[in-house]
Amino acid sequence: MLETALKGSRKYWGLIFFLLAIIGVGFIFYLQQFFYGLGITGMSRDVSWGLYIGQFTFLVGVAAAAVMVVLPYYLHNYKKYGRISVLAEFLAIPSVIMCMLFIFVDMGQPLRVLNVILHPTPNSVMFFDMLVLSGYLLWNVLVGWTILGAERKGMPPPTWIKPFIYVAIAWAPSIHIVTAFLYAGLPGRHLWLSAIMAARFLASAFAAGPALIIILCLIVRKYTKFDPGREAIQALGKTITYTMILNVMFLGFEVFTAFYSTIPGHMHPFDYLYVGLDGYTKLVPMMWLSSILAISALVLLINPNWRKNETTLAVASVAVFFSLWIDKGFGLIVGGFVPNMFEKVFEYWPTIPEAFITLGVWAVGFLILTILYKIATTVKEEAVYDKYGEKQIKV
């Protein structure tokens, strides 16, 4: 099936080489970081995690979002998702790979990464994160490839794949919950020390991921002969409406707890993010942008007529994605470190090398996504079979 990725239009190859160029630039900056040290980024003694770990946190959510398509289809036989379940799994694969790459570029001694496996430490949440991410990658590659392969041959998928599908469905929330636990169990970091962290992570994942799937489906419909199906896209639209509402509500709950209790430790991180603390306001514009995007997205999504219009749905999906990217990929991580453990503010902002390395990793993800989607859409352009390999699922 891989050979279908080697035949494509000029636009396809143009995209591939464009992404390779960005990867090349990112790699050169990474070499600079490898030889100089992580000091080339904006991270500091006080803000010791920054853009890289923020992107990892956000992408773990996007990866888990495949479950929003796979669960209704395989557990509840929601037939309309039959056309796009492989697309969802094929989004999870590059997302998890990007997560792993972001962790790798963030490590101070990346060549020692095998120490995590050679010296397993079950009490460390990061050890579990490594396990669940690797496992999730494995299940998605296995399930996605097998199902697509069967579809290509016009056969039902083999029965042995079923338990792996169920494992993957149960595994998906775990990658997120474990990542939330990285933050939610640290004493002393008041922005993070909240039980709702795991719930917030799930809600934002299940909004940002499907929003990206909607955008990708619309792109796929425009540039390939495969139509993911209007009803599938609409169902995803309803999903992101409710999960985005939950997201905004959960943030509201946190803000309430902080500001009604007026406990300084709880209020200060929110002050820093939304109004500034001690005169330091670097993150304030971004956080308000995130909030405005979130509210705008909800306005477009809650009104059913606007949601049914695919153009406004696309705009809303982009707004959801970027709102959550700012919130989780940047605000949440940096906010946890400000103010520092001495109640002083030291600000963080990414540097140019850091930004290019980040772009490089995103380009790796998009490259893998492009190749996988090329394969999937080429196969599905012929015909799309349901999960029993019998009836064709029409648009």
Next chain:
Amino acid sequence: MYNGLKIIIGLLIFVAFVTFPFYSKMGKATTKPDPKIDTPVIQELAEKKCVEPKDFMKTEHMKMLNDWRDLVVREGNLIYVASDGKKYTISLQNTCMNCHSNKKKFCDECHNYSAVLPYCWDCHIQPKENKT
């Protein structure tokens, strides 16, 4: 063979690349590594012995240093009882390099020859050598 000419040419280029390190140095002699143990500290020793016999050290010093590292850092044991019963303080900088203070003429001789780059010296301070 389908596309036979292209395949054979490709194979020849591949073989040329892979064997390049060998035939490019053919005929040129490389000197055998000659580690020198004539440092001032060694010359003052009554018995010129290392912690363990020379042959053991030659083959096992890497494993021994790894074990020493864990013994000191992770378990807090500072004294090593050698196979001849003598006691030594476990320390790369203060024991090993105390005698073998000529890293360039000792350690580097074999390491450069076999293209081994131990990164111990990124942290463990190398003994200062005279620039002779």
Next chain:
Amino acid sequence: MSINRRQFLKIAGISTVMGLGGTTAFDLLQRNSLEAAQYSPDPKALTAKRWAMVVDISKLKTEDDYKKITDACHRVHNVPDLGNPKDEIKWIWKETYEHAFPGQEHEYLTEGIKHKPFLMLCNHCANPPCVRVCPTKATFKRKDGIVMMDMHRCIGCRFCMAGCPFGARSFNWRDPRPFIKEENKEFPTRMKGVVEKCTFCYERLAKGLIPACVEASQEAAKKAGTKPGLVFGDLSDPNSEVRRILSSHFSIRRKSELGTQPSVYYIIGGNDHA
């Protein structure tokens, strides 16, 4: 027999994995380590069940007293001076009361406490969150209570830095060697990409010496004619100096409500001869 491309690739892939995996397994199983009879701690070493420190800032009179203490530590351990708060590395340093004990300060605090710097260092907690989160056990708790760093194993993930509620840990954001003023040839430096912090001078304790900061505070006290500002000892020994001081003075610890059980105690309101 004819073989198609797919089968060929599958066989090639599996053979490669088996080959690599096989040689690795062979190497790992071959590991022979030294026998247990061959090593022991130094008989001169200072031992304890739980090392602890008492900090009494009322005994530190001048700016210079503080400097002698922090310099002693940083000099002996080759701690670099990066010169900016972004990259800085510090094992022991000063903070005023409101930053050392955030949430405890108030407007009407006595001047003697409000502006006098406290000494901050790793608290060597009995229930350390940094040890809990480290994925490789590069930071671990020794039997004598010291929270230790294994620089050889640290992968530089900085999870411990996020987990420490006391901001006690520093990361080597770049190669520290150019920034070390005077190298102590008997102790290693660190390299870029690893986390470091105070280790209660484990290497001095192993030779029977007290920590460098404690020694410096004793020297400063002799000169000033007071008692030392830093006292070090075994918390589990009821006859130790630290226990004597704790039983006769009011003491607090940093952020004790978090349950990490710090081993560094601060005396509030001591005087010259207490």
